[in-house]
Amino acid sequence: MTDPHLHTLLSLTAADALGAATEFKTPEAIRARYGETFTDYQPGSVFGFAPGEGTDDSQMTVATLLGYARGEGLEGVRLALRAWLGAGPPDVGSLTRAALSHGTPDGGARAWTASGFESAGNGGLMRVAAVWIAGFTGGALARESAVVTALTHADPRCVHASVFLTAFLQALSAEATYRVGAEVALAAMDTFDARDALLDTGIFGLGTREAHAAFRERDRGARAGVRARVRSGLDGHVTSQGGFVLDTLEAAVAHARAHTTWPACVEPAVLGGDDSDTVACVVGAIAGARGLPIPEHLLPPLRLGHGWPGWEQAWACTEHFPAVVAGARRG
Known part of the structure; x- marks a missing residue:
């Protein structure tokens, strides 16, 4: 039986690579170019990713595991x-670049x-599945999800969304039903003190007192916002x-909620355009944790659209992801 963590990594990468072609396009433009269905990798990425190449979403997930x-x-x-970042990826979010460029944990x-x-922005949410893939569970999963997200995205909405998502992946992998899994994950988010975790790891400290105060002030509202959007997504909005x-987060929960096949979950995100690669990537993580089979034809051509120390752009994901997951779990 396939390792659920490896399956989830392949799933989110394949979904990300499908969404690469439609990123920043309107649904109307997507249908005019590609038709009413989207079942295979296509050209057309605004960042020049070739068909079958994952974008910054799956690249940063793999980088986190490395x-x-x-x-x-x-x-x-x-x-x-x-x-x-130092290897010059084709696509980097502005906040991610700014945060990592500081060169300190509180960036x-x-x-x-x-x-x-x-x-x-969604630059933390896009890669945080790596924390669950690396083997963290329970309270350690919540803590690690919060601090890994805050390395680049310290807004409490970003932090709590990530804590929810990884708890959701854990619940779905344990075969919780979709709605029950979401409620379990929301409860995990609500009972976890993310601010304390960010203080403990030095993300908040003497040099970032303003950010700490802003996080504390907005913490309750951020949790309420995540709860509202998750429940809205559960209703299909x-x-x-x-x-x-x-x-x-809302779009990903909505797209994956009622479908029993991988394509039925991922295709609406791809056809929806805008930030379709990221939405599809998060949907792919959810579908992967649910154990939904990835269409076989999507796996052999799957690559990451960038190389950096520890990963070569030409490497086949199916061949090299097992070692990435195993290495992360040993580390």
């Missing part, structure tokens, strides 16, 4: 993400401060497929 393999905890993850808090405490973290 970071765990270093055996240095959170610092290893931060250094691995910086190595990815995410500093970048959030510089944004006027307004930036709450999609506000947007834009880059705002709660839009991405």
Whole structure:
């Protein structure tokens, strides 16, 4: 039987690679170019990714796993993400670049401060499945999800969305029903003190007191926002497929909620355009944790669209992902 963690990594990468062709396009433009269905990798990526290549979403997920393999905890993850950034990937989110460019664990808090405490993009949510894939569970999973997200995205909406998502993956992997799994994950988010975790790891400290105060002030409202969007997604509502973290979370929960096949979950995200690669990536993580089979034809051509220390762009994901997952779990 396939390792559920490896299956989830392949699933999110394949979904991300499908969405690469439709990113930043409108649904109307997508249907005019590709038709009413989207079942195979296609050209057309605005960042030049070839058909079958995963974007920054799956690249950063793999980079996070390579970071765990270093055996240095959170610092290893931060250094691995910086190595990815330093190799000049075709696509990098602005807040991710700003945070990692600081070169310190509190870079995410500093970048959030510089944004006027307004930036709450999906750049943490897109890669946080790596924490569950690396083998964290329970309270350790919540803690690690919070701090790994806050390395680049310290807004409480980003942090709590990530804590929810990884708890959701854990519940679904344990064969919880979809709605029950979501409620279990929301309860895990609500009972976890994310602010304390960020203090313990130095993401909040003397140099980021303003960010700490802003997080504390907005913490309750951020949790309420995640709860509202998850429950809206459970009812099938999609506000947007834009880059705002709660839009991405809601859309992913909605797309994956009622379907029993992998394509039925992922295709609506791909056809929805806008930030379709990220929405599809999160949907792929959810579908993978549910154990839904990935269409066989999507696996042989699957690659990552960038190379950096520890990963070669030409490597086949099916051949090299097993060692990535095993290394992360050993680390």
